Amino acid sequence: QEHLVESGGGVVHPGRSLRLSCGASGFNFHNYAMHWVRQAPGKGLEWVATISYDGDFEYYTDFLRGRFTISRDNSKNSLFLQLNSLGPDDTAVYYCARERGFCSGGYCPRYYGMDVWGQGTTVTVS
Amino acid sequence: DIQMTQSPSSLSASVGDRVTITCQASQDITKYLNWFEQKPGKAPKLLIHDASILEMGVPSRFSGSGSGTDFTFTISSLQPEDIATYYCQQYHTRYTFGQGTKVAIK
Numbered sequence: 001q002e003h004l005v006e007s008g009g010g011v012v013h014p015g016r017s018l019r020l021s022c023g024a025s026g027f028n029f030h031n032y033a034m035h036w037v038r039q040a041p042g043k044g045l046e047w048v049a050t051i052s053y054d055g056d057f058e059y060y061t062d063f064l065r066g067r068f069t070i071s072r073d074n075s076k077n078s079l080f081l082q083l084n085s086l087g088p089d090d091t092a093v094y095y096c097a098r099e100r101g102f103c104s105g106g107y108c109p110r111y112y113g114m115d116v117w118g119q120g121t122t123v124t125v126s
Numbered sequence: 127d128i129q130m131t132q133s134p135s136s137l138s139a140s141v142g143d144r145v146t147i148t149c150q151a152s153q154d155i156t157k158y159l160n161w162f163e164q165k166p167g168k169a170p171k172l173l174i175h176d177a178s179i180l181e182m183g184v185p186s187r188f189s190g191s192g193s194g195t196d197f198t199f200t201i202s203s204l205q206p207e208d209i210a211t212y213y214c215q216q217y218h219t220r221y222t223f224g225q226g227t228k229v230a231i232k
Contacts, residue, residue, distance in 0.1 A: 117169035
């Protein structure tokens with residue numbers, strides 16, 4: 001059974017940094033792109049970043065202005081999100097999620113959005 | 127950026143009622159639309175992809191339709207366990223979620 005577990009959230013002062021982690025199990029991690037999605041308290045879902053199956057390509061939502069960095073370590077089935085220059089608007093539950101499309105032999109037809117989600121880790125900037 | 131306009135923002139219906147949620151894209155996204163269910167305190171769950179294809183294990187009372195810019199999500203007979211917030215999401219160009227529809231039992 002596919003499983004994603006986030007960690008690394010907490011309470012942090014404005015301007016500080018935090019590194020989130022996501023451990024994957026139950027599937028071939030290296031065959032899938034991965035995403036981070038966040039949800040502010042009482043608000044909707046907001047896509048944050050995506051990384052290709054091999055880590056060669058990164059995609060970010062425009063509002064980040066270069067403050068966050070997505071990365072992965074396929075040898076450890078792990079996904080990361082480095083959050084820098086945090087502000088109160090970054091307060092949210094951060095979810096890691098698997099890309100629904102399967103990449104095989106270096107070929108990924110396209111990206112289809114998120115199918116498997118972790119339980120989320122909470123970041124509070126205060 | 128592609129904007130997704132979802133409506134209504136909330137609704138209340140009786141058990142057994144037919145419930146319909148709409149999602150409109152700001153430009154043509156062909157069939158590249160997902161629908162998610164999110165129960166309180168839980169992660170989202172993918173219900174439908176490619177606008178109308180039900181994920182394995184999702185009850186058949188859930189359905190989706192549409193293409194281009196206009197999409198519909200339907201629960202044919204609302205059940206108590208369907209209390210949740212439902213989101214549409216386009217994946218034609220990057221990803222954008224609708225604002226969500228909170229479904230309650232009357």
